[in-house]
Amino acid sequence: MPSPFSLEPLEGVFQQMRSLEERTGRVLCSNAGEFKVGDQLYSVPRMRYCDGAADDPLRIGIFGSIHGDEPVGAYALIEFFAELAQNEQDTCGYDLVGYPVCNPTGFAKKTRDNHDGKDLNREFWRGSTQEEVRILEKEILARNFHGIISLHADDTSEGIYGFVQGAALYHDLLRPALKSAGAFLPVNGAAEIDGFTAFDGLIRDCYPGVLSTHPELEIKPFELIFETPGKEPLHRQITATKSFLYSVLRNYRSFISYAQNL
Numbered sequence: 237m238p239s240p241f242s243l244e245p246l247e248g249v250f251q252q253m254r255s256l257e258e259r260t261g262r263v264l265c266s267n268a269g270e271f272k273v274g275d276q277l278y279s280v281p282r283m284r285y286c287d288g289a290a291d292d293p294l295r296i297g298i299f300g301s302i303h304g305d306e307p308v309g310a311y312a313l314i315e316f317f318a319e320l321a322q323n324e325q326d327t328c329g330y331d332l333v334g335y336p337v338c339n340p341t342g343f344a345k346k347t348r349d350n351h352d353g354k355d356l357n358r359e360f361w362r363g364s365t366q367e368e369v370r371i372l373e374k375e376i377l378a379r380n381f382h383g384i385i386s387l388h389a390d391d392t393s394e395g396i397y398g399f400v401q402g403a404a405l406y407h408d409l410l411r412p413a414l415k416s417a418g419a420f421l422p423v424n425g426a427a428e429i430d431g432f433t434a435f436d437g438l439i440r441d442c443y444p445g446v447l448s449t450h451p452e453l454e455i456k457p458f459e460l461i462f463e464t465p466g467k468e469p470l471h472r473q474i475t476a477t478k479s480f481l482y483s484v485l486r487n488y489r490s491f492i493s494y495a496q497n498l
């Protein structure tokens with residue numbers, strides 16, 4: 237049976253990942269898991285960059301393109317991982333795992349939903365039978381991340397904005413990261429975004445079922461969602477997203493060392 241849609245966008249990502257692994261020698265690329273749709277095999281790709289000198293590195297999971305029509309997450313993550321080896325000051329003490337394409341069939345079709353018509357970002361921790369969700373839930377449980385960051389684009393927004401689950405890191409993490417990304421794209425200053433109350437692009441709430449940690453974990457990681465205005469040129473969205481990520485790495489490390497010294 238012929239493939240129902242073009243695999244070119246996915247193959248492009250895999251090719252970039254392979255060249256990234258060869259060029260840097262420090263980024264390991266693999267698959268978090270595979271699944272079949274008809275005769276076609278798909279995989280959820282994974283990249284890892286670890287500060288080998290750190291005793292107990294801070295584990296951060298970064299998730300892109302869970303909505304298949306938001307390619308910025310995938311391309312920003314590939315560029316971000318490609319640069320990490322040259323930014324050792326920022327990556328010191330970290331074990332970073334990136335999932336550039338969380339929804340491979342949607343990415344190939346350029347649709348928000350997956351091949352089965354499901355918005356995967358409403359399926360987490362609800363007993364979903366979607367293979368992509370099962371693969372990612374397993375990863376999230378096994379890796380026990382200190383922090384989870386999801387990358388999105390919103391083509392109804394004129395500016396960047398972000399969600400944080402829980403208030404603790406609102407000031408220390410999300411606010412400075414949005415400010416940093418705000419050097420490249422305007423911040424959405426609306427009092428309500430996507431049905432949520434917002435202030436300076438910051439939202440302290442979320443939809444149920446979004447990609448997140450297991451709801452019953454005792455010690456919760458920080459969870460951030462970053463949204464870029466989807467109609468802006470892709471390269472500007474990528475630059476803003478990378479700036480957001482670097483800011484989170486810098487501020488989370490100092491937040492943790494401050495907390496440990498209390």
Ligand SMILES: [Zn+2]
Pocket residue numbers: 303306387388389
């Ligand atoms: Zn999205």
